[in-house]
Amino acid sequence: MSVVATDAAEVERPPALPRGWPRHRILGYALVCLWGAFLAGIVAYLVLAWNGELFAKYAPSYMTGLGVTLLLVSISIVLGAILSVPIAYARMSKNRVLSGLAYAYVYFFRGTPLLAQTFLVYYGVGSFRPQLQAVALYLPVVSNWLAVPLGDYLPQLDIPLGITIARLTLWDFFREAFNCAIFAFSLNTAAYQAEILRGAIQSVPRGQWEGAASLGLHKLQTLWKIVLPQALIVALRPYGNEIILMIKGSAIVAIITVYDLMGITRLTYSRTFDFQSYLWAAIIYLVIVETLRHGIEWIERRITIHLHR
Amino acid sequence: MRIALRIALAASAALLTLGVAQAQEKTLRIGTEGAYPPFNNLTADGQLVGFDIDIAKALCDEMKVKCTFVAQDWDGIIPALQAGKFDAIVASMSITPERAEKVDFTHKYYNTPPAIVAPKDSDIKGVSKEDLAGKTIGVQGSTTHFNYSTATYTDSTIKPYPTAQEYQLDLANGRLDAANDDIVVLQQWLDSPDGACCKLIGTIKPDEKIHGPGAGIAVRKGETDLVNQFNAAIDAIRANGKYKEINDKYFKFDVYGGES
Numbered sequence: 362m363s364v365v366a367t368d369a370a371e372v373e374r375p376p377a378l379p380r381g382w383p384r385h386r387i388l389g390y391a392l393v394c395l396w397g398a399f400l401a402g403i404v405a406y407l408v409l410a411w412n413g414e415l416f417a418k419y420a421p422s423y424m425t426g427l428g429v430t431l432l433l434v435s436i437s438i439v440l441g442a443i444l445s446v447p448i449a450y451a452r453m454s455k456n457r458v459l460s461g462l463a464y465a466y467v468y469f470f471r472g473t474p475l476l477a478q479t480f481l482v483y484y485g486v487g488s489f490r491p492q493l494q495a496v497a498l499y500l501p502v503v504s505n506w507l508a509v510p511l512g513d514y515l516p517q518l519d520i521p522l523g524i525t526i527a528r529l530t531l532w533d534f535f536r537e538a539f540n541c542a543i544f545a546f547s548l549n550t551a552a553y554q555a556e557i558l559r560g561a562i563q564s565v566p567r568g569q570w571e572g573a574a575s576l577g578l579h580k581l582q583t584l585w586k587i588v589l590p591q592a593l594i595v596a597l598r599p600y601g602n603e604i605i606l607m608i609k610g611s612a613i614v615a616i617i618t619v620y621d622l623m624g625i626t627r628l629t630y631s632r633t634f635d636f637q638s639y640l641w642a643a644i645i646y647l648v649i650v651e652t653l654r655h656g657i658e659w660i661e662r663r664i665t666i667h668l669h670r
Numbered sequence: 671m672r673i674a675l676r677i678a679l680a681a682s683a684a685l686l687t688l689g690v691a692q693a694q695e696k697t698l699r700i701g702t703e704g705a706y707p708p709f710n711n712l713t714a715d716g717q718l719v720g721f722d723i724d725i726a727k728a729l730c731d732e733m734k735v736k737c738t739f740v741a742q743d744w745d746g747i748i749p750a751l752q753a754g755k756f757d758a759i760v761a762s763m764s765i766t767p768e769r770a771e772k773v774d775f776t777h778k779y780y781n782t783p784p785a786i787v788a789p790k791d792s793d794i795k796g797v798s799k800e801d802l803a804g805k806t807i808g809v810q811g812s813t814t815h816f817n818y819s820t821a822t823y824t825d826s827t828i829k830p831y832p833t834a835q836e837y838q839l840d841l842a843n844g845r846l847d848a849a850n851d852d853i854v855v856l857q858q859w860l861d862s863p864d865g866a867c868c869k870l871i872g873t874i875k876p877d878e879k880i881h882g883p884g885a886g887i888a889v890r891k892g893e894t895d896l897v898n899q900f901n902a903a904i905d906a907i908r909a910n911g912k913y914k915e916i917n918d919k920y921f922k923f924d925v926y927g928g929e930s
């Protein structure tokens with residue numbers, strides 16, 4: 362440390378910033394003003410174009426669309442996270458076949474557009490209907506409930522009486538556009554999340570593994586108690602980015618008739634021809650992304666408390 | 671700096687002369703969808719063909735202007751007209767009050783009724799609200815058929831699709847119980863191998879308030895001259911037999927509908 366300190370005294374200072382108004386500074390201010398004017402223009406447009414009737418008519422469907430977007434993204438992200446663990450494991454495996462398969466999976470889902478994947482799942486799977494109907498799952502389903510009244514102030518008690526076996530086929534799952542969307546989105550985000558997880562785990566120095574081994578810790582214990590807590594700090598930002606990308610990426614889902622925020626926006630626009638509809642959608646997306654960003658920053662501040670001095 | 675300035679000046683001068691040359695020749699750019707056979711469709715090699723296209727060509731000949739065609743997604747077709755990407759829409763667009771607030775329409779150039787199709791093993795008996803209760807109906811979004819379906823079949827699930835091809839796929843796949851569109855479009859599909867899955871349930875009596883008087887040509891608001899030219903041209907090709915010739919090329923019956 363002391364060596365560094367003596368060097369620092371001799372280091373030349375960077376040249377002082379030029380004073381006055383050089384050309385690039387004027388340009389910078391001009392650009393900022395331009396952006397400011399652009400923003401002010403949008404705000405002014407929104408204020409001037411405010412149409413209460415339109416808002417009252419379409420605001421509820423925007424909320425429904427927002428709900429669909431959030432539900433779709435949250436389910437896909439969680440399923441993708443679960444799926445990404447074995448993929449990341451396979452990717453790091455020493456078994457050539459296993460790592461090759463995982464690599465191919467990631468290669469395919471990162472290398473093709475989400476739009477194409479969604480379209481393939483929805484319309485492609487749809488053309489294999491007879492085969493899908495052949496694959497059946499038999500589940501017991503309560504077919505008859507006995508309602509027992511428990512008095513005026515208690516909820517009634519429902520006792521299952523009849524149980525029948527329901528035949529559920531794969532087609533029953535893939536028939537629904539929403540399920541197809543969840544399926545495609547989960548597979549897609551699993552590929553990205555697996556890479557995030559793998560990168561984060563491999564970013565933890567080997568010495569940590571070796572140190573834990575020398576203390577006699579089991580591999581799983583090492584992973585769970587030593588490596589993962591360090592890896593997840595590294596992975597947090599990429600995870601946040603992945604969620605944000607997913608939210609924006611989900612806007613394509615209207616092509617398979619799932620009407621999310623963007624789909625509702627397009628329907629609204631095609632009925633009103635009012636540009637406001639897109640602006641409102643942009644604002645809602647912006648609010649979601651900003652909220653997420655701040656949430657992730659908050660988590661990061663919390664989990665890196667021990668690193669701050 | 672000097673050289674860049676000169677090049678810029680030369681380029682803008684060239685552009686100006688080009689603009690003048692184009693204005694003298696007078697081309698009319700026509701926007702259409704290209705996914706609505708037999709009215710307008712893109713062939714495998716990217717050519718626009720169909721009834722709309724032939725009618726537009728006949729009208730342009732009548733008006734003695736040169737026409738070029740632009741294929742544009744249905745959802746954005748009116749905004750694209752307003753933004754000046756083309757000068758007129760000839761794309762089987764129904765004349766509705768909602769649209770007439772944004773664009774000006776010519777007279778109708780054809781009027782065919784809407785219809786309902788369903789898979790061959792379907793138990794749907796008719797086209798009333800009760801007949802379709804509880805069913806899932808596919809329809810192209812942002813169309814009069816979509817508006818009609820959502821307004822009429824309130825006990826059914828309405829699924830809007832980006833183009834006609836997608837609800838046709840889903841009808842064949844079995845995701846839909848029925849579909850609602852123009853009879854001509856549906857009949858053409860039913861007659862093709864892809865439509866082998868399905869049958870015609872029946873036609874719907876057009877609702878003037880929703881379906882309007884028929885399909886017209888849309889131009890930007892206030893371009894009355896162009897509207898008048900188109901109207902005169904429609905009357906002319908109706909009178910001189912050109913319309914009938916095109917009509918007979920595509921259909922076995924008269925798609926113009928009654929005089930209105």
